[in-house]
Amino acid sequence: MTHVHYLKLADLAPGMTVRVDGGFTCMAEGEERVVKADVDGDLYIECAEGRHGLAGQLDDDGRLIGILDARDPISRLFVDFDAAMWADGYEMDGDAGTYTPNDAERGLIEDAVAGVVGDLHEQIRPLLEARDAAVRDAWSRQHGLNADGTPRRETVPADDPAGALAK
Ligand SMILES: [Zn+2]
Numbered sequence: 001m002t003h004v005h006y007l008k009l010a011d012l013a014p015g016m017t018v019r020v021d022g023g024f025t026c027m028a029e030g031e032e033r034v035v036k037a038d039v040d041g042d043l044y045i046e047c048a049e050g051r052h053g054l055a056g057q058l059d060d061d062g063r064l065i066g067i068l069d070a071r072d073p074i075s076r077l078f079v080d081f082d083a084a085m086w087a088d089g090y091e092m093d094g095d096a097g098t099y100t101p102n103d104a105e106r107g108l109i110e111d112a113v114a115g116v117v118g119d120l121h122e123q124i125r126p127l128l129e130a131r132d133a134a135v136r137d138a139w140s141r142q143h144g145l146n147a148d149g150t151p152r153r154e155t156v157p158a159d160d161p162a163g164a165l166a167k
Pocket of ligand 1: 026050
């Protein structure tokens with residue numbers, strides 16, 4: 001059995017990207033969606049049938065069944081960068097003309113470039129996490145969310161819809 005880490009509502013805010021697993025008929029496995037909010041502050045993602053409310057995916061433990069973390073699009077630029085391919089296509093264009101590296105030099109270039117991209121990713125990762133935390137905080141403050149990330153609502157007792165008993 002594989003370990004699956006489903007997100008919780010409190011992990012999310014509008015603008016974040018999630019990925020879905022294979023348990024949906026209205027979305028294909030691995031598809032990514034940007035989280036949006038309706039006028040009530042309920043989070044949803046767009047699917048083949050319109051809006052797929054995230055609260056409908058909640059299990060008893062507050063996990064959003066089928067909703068997974070997606071790699072941040074900025075982070076993905078670094079992770080997916082192909083240093084070997086980049087080095088293969090590299091030529092130096094200088095004032096003195098063009099220089100085409102030999103195989104040994106290409107190996108060196110690839111190693112150096114992969115190192116730089118990896119270092120930059122390490123440096124940018126905490127910035128991305130801080131950005132996501134700020135987005136979540138702003139969203140929670142704006143909507144006065146419950147601790148589990150669900151919108152806090154004025155509730156009217158079912159036997160007193162007009163609120164007469166409260167007066
Ligand atoms: Zn759907």
